[in-house]
Amino acid sequence: MTDxxxxxxxxxxxxxxxxxxxxxxxxxxxxxxxxxxxxxxxxEQVSLAAYEAVMRAVDETNYVPxxxxxxxxxxxxxTVAAVMPAMSYSVFADTVHALEAELSAAGVQLFLGTSxxxxxxxxxxxxxxxxxxPDGIVMVGASHTEGTREMLRRARIPVVETWxxxxxxxxxxxxxxxxxxxxxxxxxxxxxGYRHPTFAGWLTGVDSRARARRxxxxxxxxRLLPGEPVRVLDTAEHGISVEAGAWLLGQVRxxxxxxxxxxxxxxxFATGAILEAQRRGLAVPxxxxxxxxxxFEISRHLHPALTTVQTPDDLIxxxxxxxxxxxxxxxxxxxxxxxxxxxxxxRDSA
Amino acid sequence: MTDxxxxxxxxxxxxxxxxxxxxxxxxxxxxxxxxxxxxxxxxEQVSLAAYEAVMRAVDETNYVPxxxxxxxxxxxxxTVAAVMPAMSYSVFADTVHALEAELSAAGVQLFLGTSxxxxxxxxxxxxxxxxxxPDGIVMVGASHTEGTREMLRRARIPVVETWxxxxxxxxxxxxxxxxxxxxxxxxxxxxxGYRHPTFAGWLTGVDSRARARRxxxxxxxxRLLPGEPVRVLDTAEHGISVEAGAWLLGQVRxxxxxxxxxxxxxxxFATGAILEAQRRGLAVPxxxxxxxxxxFEISRHLHPALTTVQTPDDLIxxxxxxxxxxxxxxxxxxxxxxxxxxxxxxRDSA
DNA sequence: ATGATGAATGACAGCGCTGTCAGCGGCGCC
DNA sequence: GGCGCCGCTGACAGCGCTGTCATTCATCAT
Numbered sequence: 001m002t003d004x005x006x007x008x009x010x011x012x013x014x015x016x017x018x019x020x021x022x023x024x025x026x027x028x029x030x031x032x033x034x035x036x037x038x039x040x041x042x043x044e045q046v047s048l049a050a051y052e053a054v055m056r057a058v059d060e061t062n063y064v065p066x067x068x069x070x071x072x073x074x075x076x077x078x079t080v081a082a083v084m085p086a087m088s089y090s091v092f093a094d095t096v097h098a099l100e101a102e103l104s105a106a107g108v109q110l111f112l113g114t115s116x117x118x119x120x121x122x123x124x125x126x127x128x129x130x131x132x133x134p135d136g137i138v139m140v141g142a143s144h145t146e147g148t149r150e151m152l153r154r155a156r157i158p159v160v161e162t163w164x165x166x167x168x169x170x171x172x173x174x175x176x177x178x179x180x181x182x183x184x185x186x187x188x189x190x191x192x193g194y195r196h197p198t199f200a201g202w203l204t205g206v207d208s209r210a211r212a213r214r215x216x217x218x219x220x221x222x223r224l225l226p227g228e229p230v231r232v233l234d235t236a237e238h239g240i241s242v243e244a245g246a247w248l249l250g251q252v253r254x255x256x257x258x259x260x261x262x263x264x265x266x267x268x269f270a271t272g273a274i275l276e277a278q279r280r281g282l283a284v285p286x287x288x289x290x291x292x293x294x295x296f297e298i299s300r301h302l303h304p305a306l307t308t309v310q311t312p313d314d315l316i317x318x319x320x321x322x323x324x325x326x327x328x329x330x331x332x333x334x335x336x337x338x339x340x341x342x343x344x345x346x347r348d349s350a
Numbered sequence: 351m352t353d354x355x356x357x358x359x360x361x362x363x364x365x366x367x368x369x370x371x372x373x374x375x376x377x378x379x380x381x382x383x384x385x386x387x388x389x390x391x392x393x394e395q396v397s398l399a400a401y402e403a404v405m406r407a408v409d410e411t412n413y414v415p416x417x418x419x420x421x422x423x424x425x426x427x428x429t430v431a432a433v434m435p436a437m438s439y440s441v442f443a444d445t446v447h448a449l450e451a452e453l454s455a456a457g458v459q460l461f462l463g464t465s466x467x468x469x470x471x472x473x474x475x476x477x478x479x480x481x482x483x484p485d486g487i488v489m490v491g492a493s494h495t496e497g498t499r500e501m502l503r504r505a506r507i508p509v510v511e512t513w514x515x516x517x518x519x520x521x522x523x524x525x526x527x528x529x530x531x532x533x534x535x536x537x538x539x540x541x542x543g544y545r546h547p548t549f550a551g552w553l554t555g556v557d558s559r560a561r562a563r564r565x566x567x568x569x570x571x572x573r574l575l576p577g578e579p580v581r582v583l584d585t586a587e588h589g590i591s592v593e594a595g596a597w598l599l600g601q602v603r604x605x606x607x608x609x610x611x612x613x614x615x616x617x618x619f620a621t622g623a624i625l626e627a628q629r630r631g632l633a634v635p636x637x638x639x640x641x642x643x644x645x646f647e648i649s650r651h652l653h654p655a656l657t658t659v660q661t662p663d664d665l666i667x668x669x670x671x672x673x674x675x676x677x678x679x680x681x682x683x684x685x686x687x688x689x690x691x692x693x694x695x696x697r698d699s700a
Numbered sequence: 701a702t703g704a705t706g707a708a709t710g711a712c713a714g715c716g717c718t719g720t721c722a723g724c725g726g727c728g729c730c
Numbered sequence: 731g732g733c734g735c736c737g738c739t740g741a742c743a744g745c746g747c748t749g750t751c752a753t754t755c756a757t758c759a760t
Contacts, residue, residue, distance in 0.1 A: 033747080065747080072745090074747080
């Protein structure tokens, strides 16, 4: 089968990709390529007979449209890019899931990238994503390098920042105030009678949300517990892990033995701290109270059940998806800032 | 500015996309488009002077190459697609992370999709992904619809199935035997003196790995504990959650009060079961022993610390990435089946 | 019967790149 | 001095689609 057919000139195209193309489907179906294109994208536009002929040919050839060609011709990619800090332990998993559900219902695919809580890496990722000409982009966080902001602005596509709050979003923002959430926690613990709180989070990293939470803690302590020192523990090289939480419990007992409540920037830390307290035979909240952040599923099953803040994880994803889709449909719509709030959940640990 | 310039004919391109193109960069740099393309993709090919002129023009114009055009022209997309069952609680998060690290080091981007443990949905996702002409594809699991297998075979790109084992992979497979892993657990508990095990997992879903674990359990029980009934609990509508684990503990106590060890198909269940045992004041392993699967970070912090099986989460991702890259470079390489094994971790819960 | 409408279709250029080939000048070699 | 060689560059076609416009034909009101 290596010989050229005698009936046709041996003019095989130079770079034959070997895959079925729209033209071949058209030839088989006995219609023009235009009709095949229409039948696939919007059956309403073609007659029933044409539609059926095309579908038969598509099945027969196992035709899979080449989206790269489609993107190029239509200048729409049918994709949305999302950049998030991490996947493990992901608070963001629910957000991504909801986002993907929202988008895929509209036939839009999600491109996912993780920055590892690193804004320089984030910039690289955004640059790479922009090369794929997504129709929109979803970011976690509202803190980015100036380069990232600039690129995003220039891309002229809808941008939704999430999980954070800002008065100066790039475009749209869907989130809540991490700062206010921590303030709310401090208000609760003060009301519950605790007077010597210690904040704990991963502050070595570039996680602006952790920082916002820290700031909210500091504000509230200064306001509600005047004269009280602002105790802050950084998990540093322990990062975001259960182990870091266990370590934190030791730290607070050693470094701040007077502290009566450990205010964690994540349920992950709080989980580790509670388990470590169990191990040490410490009573929670008797010997030390503990609060979390995020209301993970495990938190209500711990002993004691964790007092925490519920964040609108999947609502963020859903709304972000809706917003992106709306703005793809109407690029001139005004930017939207959506504060989804948070819900303090008081259980037994504080 | 709506008037056509008198000097040039008013032949504005019909569908102007408004973004900077390679041609514009070339004009500004004073070289041909070919040279710009080369300078960007492989600086070695052009003179230093040309390279610098191009880079200056790229900076000045904020040029971002259009990958859709590049894909179309070169028939390579620079992407790899990955399909996994879920993201929440994700055992797979580490795998994806390692995979992404491996690929992005080679300048390849990862397209991620989740099937929700649904093989029909998986097929849709694969179809959609294939439209983007990825250079390779990574699947979680070795059980797919025939349609999926067929598409994947026809795509003529490297395919790596993961987290599972099969004698008849589509192309490559990197994983371990879930069946054998459960057998190993049963061997341990029998050796430790337990005689009445109950297996628990989410069997209502189409998770073939859960099923393989169940089968491994059954095999081992029949072999090592002849005469013993094969007790199996399905979390059913509770799915994969901590809550399901708590529920399981209740179930095993009620339905199989004689059972002395609960063999969970995931550390998530085991975690819920241990916490529920704490709540009920049951001694673990005294009243009932508990084993998990996956060795999540929290497992070693529980009380008692969980006996489980460590799976090569990120090694799977790393190897899968390497394999994909190798096979992109050399499409004629022979398929590889890589059994990465597993490691039983004996702690205090069984 | 006639023109006006509208649905369905086809022709064609072009989206922004890359592969390929040809051409240019400078160099070392016989 | 002529030859081949090599590094670098530019011209050009074409990847597989879609937007746009032109065309056809049946349908309808006049």
